[in-house]
Amino acid sequence: xxxxxxxxxxxxxxxxxSSCYSVRLRSINGAYQPDPLLSRDDYYRGMExxxxxxxxxxxxxxxxxxxxxxxxxxxxxxxxxxxxFKNTFGGxxxxxxxxxxxxxxxxxxxxxxxxx
Amino acid sequence: MATxxxxxxxHWDTLHNNGPFxxxxxxxxxxxxxxxxxxxxxxxxxxxxxxxxxxKETFNANQGFRAYGSAWSLNHxxxxxxxxxxxxxxxxxxxxxxxxxxxxxxxxxxxxFLFQCGTTIKRISEVLSSHGKSLKTSGxxxxxxxxxxxxxxxxxxxxxxxxxxxxxxxxxxxxxPNIEDNVYIEPExxxxxxxxxxxxxxxxxxxDDAMFYAALVGLGSFGFIHGxxxxxxxxxxxxRYVRKIDKNxxxxxxxxxxxxxxxxxxxxxxxxDGFGKTPYHYKVFINQYSDEPEYVVELMYKNAYKNDYKDxxxxxxxxxxxxxxxxxxxxxxxxxKSIPWLIKRLEKSILPKVDEDLTGxxxxxxxxxxxQGGAFACSVGIDYTxxxxxxxxxxxxxxxxxxxxxxxxxxxxxxxxxxxxxxxxPVTCMLEIDGVLWKKTRxxxxxxxxxxxxxxxxxxxxxxxxxxxxxxxNWAYNGLVNYxxxxxxxxxxxxxxxKLLSPEMLHFFANxxxxxxKLAADEPVIHPINPQNEDLIT
Numbered sequence: 237x238x239x240x241x242x243x244x245x246x247x248x249x250x251x252x253x254s255s256c257y258s259v260r261l262r263s264i265n266g267a268y269q270p271d272p273l274l275s276r277d278d279y280y281r282g283m284e285x286x287x288x289x290x291x292x293x294x295x296x297x298x299x300x301x302x303x304x305x306x307x308x309x310x311x312x313x314x315x316x317x318x319x320x321f322k323n324t325f326g327g328x329x330x331x332x333x334x335x336x337x338x339x340x341x342x343x344x345x346x347x348x349x350x351x352x
Numbered sequence: 353m354a355t356x357x358x359x360x361x362x363h364w365d366t367l368h369n370n371g372p373f374x375x376x377x378x379x380x381x382x383x384x385x386x387x388x389x390x391x392x393x394x395x396x397x398x399x400x401x402x403x404x405x406x407x408k409e410t411f412n413a414n415q416g417f418r419a420y421g422s423a424w425s426l427n428h429x430x431x432x433x434x435x436x437x438x439x440x441x442x443x444x445x446x447x448x449x450x451x452x453x454x455x456x457x458x459x460x461x462x463x464x465f466l467f468q469c470g471t472t473i474k475r476i477s478e479v480l481s482s483h484g485k486s487l488k489t490s491g492x493x494x495x496x497x498x499x500x501x502x503x504x505x506x507x508x509x510x511x512x513x514x515x516x517x518x519x520x521x522x523x524x525x526x527x528x529p530n531i532e533d534n535v536y537i538e539p540e541x542x543x544x545x546x547x548x549x550x551x552x553x554x555x556x557x558x559x560d561d562a563m564f565y566a567a568l569v570g571l572g573s574f575g576f577i578h579g580x581x582x583x584x585x586x587x588x589x590x591x592r593y594v595r596k597i598d599k600n601x602x603x604x605x606x607x608x609x610x611x612x613x614x615x616x617x618x619x620x621x622x623x624x625d626g627f628g629k630t631p632y633h634y635k636v637f638i639n640q641y642s643d644e645p646e647y648v649v650e651l652m653y654k655n656a657y658k659n660d661y662k663d664x665x666x667x668x669x670x671x672x673x674x675x676x677x678x679x680x681x682x683x684x685x686x687x688x689k690s691i692p693w694l695i696k697r698l699e700k701s702i703l704p705k706v707d708e709d710l711t712g713x714x715x716x717x718x719x720x721x722x723x724q725g726g727a728f729a730c731s732v733g734i735d736y737t738x739x740x741x742x743x744x745x746x747x748x749x750x751x752x753x754x755x756x757x758x759x760x761x762x763x764x765x766x767x768x769x770x771x772x773x774x775x776x777x778p779v780t781c782m783l784e785i786d787g788v789l790w791k792k793t794r795x796x797x798x799x800x801x802x803x804x805x806x807x808x809x810x811x812x813x814x815x816x817x818x819x820x821x822x823x824x825x826n827w828a829y830n831g832l833v834n835y836x837x838x839x840x841x842x843x844x845x846x847x848x849x850x851k852l853l854s855p856e857m858l859h860f861f862a863n864x865x866x867x868x869x870k871l872a873a874d875e876p877v878i879h880p881i882n883p884q885n886e887d888l889i890t
Contacts, residue, residue: 264665264719267474267495272380272438274365274423281723282367282422282495351475352383352395352444352468 258322267349268317269310280346283318286310288343291330296337303341311347318346354395354402356381364436367423367495369726369789370824376415377435379406381442393552396444396468396579400526400534403437403576408529410435411860418863419576421470421497425504425822426729429571432863437576439470440497445479448581452549459544459583464521466553466581469499473516476582477715484657485584486714489513493721499577504822505569505770508718509633509763511609511736511779517568517770521545524553524579525567528857531555535575535852539564544581553579558852562771566848569770571821573861573872574852589661590632590652591711593618594704602636602647606739606762609634609779621653629653637703638760640747641692648703657713664712667705668719684757684788688796691755702759728758730803731784731820732810735777736764742783742815749809750785756802758787771845772837774818782820800826807832828868846871 269284276285286308294301307314320343327340359378365371381402389395410417418432419439430436448464463485467476473487474494480486489510496506498516507515522538522545536554538544539561550557558564567574601616608614609630617628633652684691695702710717734742739762750756763782765775774780792798797805804826810817818836819825826832834842850858862872 262720265478267472270422270440272378272440273359273361274367277369279722349443349475350441352386352392352442 256322256324258320260318260320262318263316263348266315266317269312269347269349280318280344283346284310286345286347288341288345290341292339292341294337294339301339303343305345305347311345313348313350315348316345317348318344320344354381354383354399356402356406364431365423366425366427366430367723368426368728370426370728371428371431373428373431374433375431375436376433377410379435379437381406381437381439383442383444392444392446396446396553399442399444399468400578403526403578404529404531404533406435406437407526407576407860411529411856416860416863417576418572418861419469419499420572421500422472422495424496424500426727427822427824427827427865428863429504429821429865430500431865439499440472442468442470442578443472443475444468445471445476447483448545448549452545454543454546457544458542459521463584464544464581465584466524466579467498468579469577470497472497473501474715474720477713480584481587481713481715483584484587486587487516488519488583488585490516490714490718492718494715494718495721498580498582500822502568502580503570503572503577505768505774505820506822507763507765507775507782509635509765509782511634511764511766512630512632514766515768515770515773515775517773518766518768519583520568520580521583522550522581523564523567523577524581525575525852526578527575527853528860533575533854533857537564537567538581544583562844563848563852565769566771566845567852569768569773569821570849571772571866571871573863573866574849575857575861587657587713589655589657589711589713590717591621591655591709592650592652592664592717593621593709594648594650594706596646596648596706599645599647602649603740603743605634605649606636606743606764606781607737609736609764618651618653621651634764636762638743638747638762639695639699640750640760641695641755642699648706650704652717655711661711664710664716665719667708667710668717684790684796686793686795688755688793691757694757695759726789727786728789728799729784729786729820729823730806730825731782731823732806733765733774733777733780733782733818733820734810734815736779736781738815739781739783741813742781742810742817745809745813745815746783746785746806749805750802753797753805754802756785756787756796757790758785760785771841771848772821772833774820774836776818776837777816780818784820784823799824804829811835827865831870833869833871842871 271284322342357380361375363372364375383395415434416432417435419437420430446466448461450461473490489508491506502517525535527533532555534555536550537558540559597616611628611630621629631651632654635650637648765780767778768775866872
């Protein structure tokens with residue numbers, strides 16, 4: 237009985253871990269918008285990163301959703317250099333139980349450095 | 353009008369975490385938009401006004417000033433304890449037109465470009481590619497700014513080309529707060545631009561070899577480098593080969609650079625009579641903890657550009673998982689004896705894959721280098737004929753007194769004309785050890801102690817050497833710079849700096865690095881004299 241519980245727990249942990257992953261897209265060309273304050277210590281050190289962590293709600297008649305990138309202080313060019321999308325187990329559950337109407341949006345993006 | 357944001361900070365650090373260093377203010381300047389000032393040259397000159405305003409403000413506050421770009425140097429050369437200026441958003445470029453050329457020049461206008469200080473190597477390559485041109489060489493990656501590259505002597509391994517500073521045609525420097533402190537410098541023996549163009553970006557022209565070559569590798573202390581005129585060349589392709597070859601053959605090649613008569617040949621890169629061709633680039637990777645009889649070597653051969661070549665990006669090196677590096681560093685600090693084992697495990701990720709050949713342009717092959725955690729690098733320049741001797745000495749030091757968490761490599765660079773260029777030998781072998789930063793423990797010596805031992809070992813064995821300005825060393829080592837370059841060279845460099853800058857600006861543009869190396873001294877300042885070989889236009 238104890239062994240079954242252990243195996244079941246292991247399977248659940250494996251599922252949880254494998255359902256949490258990220259995918260990164262990076263442009264070969266162009267330079268990223270720099271972060272002169274070097275405020276990060278991860279892959280994005282030196283880059284001005286915009287992080288989104290929200291739930292988007294899609295109405296019944298909409299098929300998909302487009303998140304628009306606008307020119308801001310953290311995205312001076314309004315053009316993308318790097319995008320990282322993260323999927324989590326919770327995010328997948330949310331989508332399943334809301335029939336796709338609620339979607340977890342956990343994204344990091346870095347914009348192109350403006351050129352003169 | 354260009355605008356500047358001021359950040360009041362307590363610390364500043366390099367990209368590779370070689371600090372932190374104390375700081376009071378960080379300035380970040382951005383140019384006016386092209387909707388407000390449409391002409392590039394007007395936006396370029398508008399930036400001069402803003403930089404001179406900042407210099408005046410800082411000087412009036414009795415503080416010092418230093419510009420920097422991508423913060424890629426692995427030491428404190430770019431640091432100033434008072435005010436630092438980030439110039440990464442200052443990236444205008446202007447192709448030089450035939451009517452801008454000096455009447456005596458040998459340069460072709462189509463190869464000359466003016467880049468503003470904060471333009472990165474990657475951006476420069478993109479601009480040049482759109483004109484069908486290429487840089488002649490770059491460092492191993494592309495994130496450095498042009499001003500940072502030349503100030504610290506960034507190099508690749510193009511032993512018939514030189515370093516980044518060696519294709520600079522002219523320098524535009526802001527040397528103080530006054531309108532006239534705005535200078536264009538080029539060598540008298542190789543003038544590039546005419547007075548009319550120089551006047552359009554500066555207030556004073558200096559055509560003087562000694563001044564130009566001193567300011568070229570100026571360590572950030574000859575004023576604010578605002579623009580750099582470089583000479584490009586037609587775009588080309590590089591065929592890259594990575595092979596494992598017998599250690600002795602690899603070292604013989606390092607000591608002689610005689611690829612023609614070497615037993616090692618790349619079959620595709622031989623002459624019709626069967627001799628090996630001389631490559632554009634040669635690099636040797638050395639795991640000093642391995643007893644394997646072979647070294648990994650990287651060779652690149654230059655060819656004319658054509659459109660139809662295989663996409664090289666699928667085999668451009670992948671970055672290591674950062675948490676793994678962190679874990680390995682912690683292991684190295686606590687169990688130094690595990691370092692050789694760790695490096696052996698990492699070898700496949702650190703070194704390029706053997707027999708995976710590719711073809712690409714210079715910017716494709718020397719592409720982005722993602723941040724991989726705190727890093728150190730020590731790099732000594734030696735005459736290439738001393739390559740194997742110096743390598744043995746430093747490998748013995750590292751294995752016997754270490755181990756140290758890094759591995760060695762050798763690259764080769766043609767001689768520079770820059771007064772304090774560390775590639776000063778006819779061909780300089782840059783013998784470097786790169787690795788992950790560690791903290792001193794009872795079991796592993798400090799980084800500073802290791803750097804000191806490198807100097808001591810080379811001196812004790814009478815190996816003439818220099819050190820990469822942008823990498824780690826014990827820069828305060830007594831008499832180090834004079835030992836490396838000789839008193840006359842060092843005095844000449846100092847004299848040119850004194851000639852260019854006012855007594856106040858000599859101190860203003862100096863930093864701790866300069867004082868530690870004794871390149872700036874707390875000596876009574878001498879009032880500048882007018883250079884003999886200059887052309888004043890105001």
